[in-house]
Amino acid sequence: MPTEPDPILDQLPALRRYALALSRNDAEADDLVQETLLRGHENRRGIRMGGNIRAWLFTILRNIFLDRLRSRRAERRRHDTLAAIAPQAMDAPQDAAMRLAQLRGAFMDLPDDQREALSLVAIEGMTYAEAAELAGVPLGTLMSRVGRARAQLRAFEEGKTPARGLKLVGGRDAAGK
The missing domain is CATH 1.10.1740.10 (RNA polymerase sigma factor, region 2, helix turn helix motif)
Structure with a gap:
């Protein structure tokens, strides 16, 4: 049945x-x-x-x-x-796994309000209006939070802000060394 x-x-x-x-x-x-x-x-x-x-x-x-x-x-x-807070161990030493862990760390390091806004819109696929209502903030505030979160992750990807305690794959640090 x-x-x-x-x-x-x-x-x-x-x-x-x-x-x-x-x-x-x-x-x-x-x-x-x-x-x-x-x-x-x-x-x-x-x-x-x-x-x-x-x-x-x-x-x-x-x-x-x-x-x-x-x-x-x-x-x-x-x-x-x-x-x-104990650091998380990483099992896979491959570059892709390291990079993914670094990006995840950068996402988790975002301020709470930005991480929540980006998660609702980019990961859960909610509209800005739905996410703003759920978060209890005006639409413009939510859009601003998403924009700031994306900008911080973009800066991380460009090597301008390394993840906390991690070195960028390829041996470059924040100073490009």
Whole structure:
């Protein structure tokens, strides 16, 4: 007996990409998606008939992420400590894999608002208007964030701003040496 496609499960790849763009951490992205699906299931009666399930789930995911971010910041202020971030090891020594890792690092180093805007528009394929509504900012602000993010990534690609702690493939550093 064939099963009908599940509109929520169909959104898993997009939710995962968006969660990873927001959190910069594989494990946290998985947790965000899992909690989004749980809340989505618990509140499934809250979605309007014919409503945009994708936008609804993205909003849930974003709200969960922002709640966690606020909670972590409050915890840091209470304890007055910074969490140490361990550098990620790279398995493949090939130039293409190194370059991809560097570009991913440059993307993850973008300011949060620019990374989110670029992810929604360039990776998730949302229109500027959809992304602006989801991010809760005016259209012009979102467009500006996307433009600044693209400019920073272009500068990185041209060797003007190396990724944090990485040397550009080919042995050139920011000074072109």
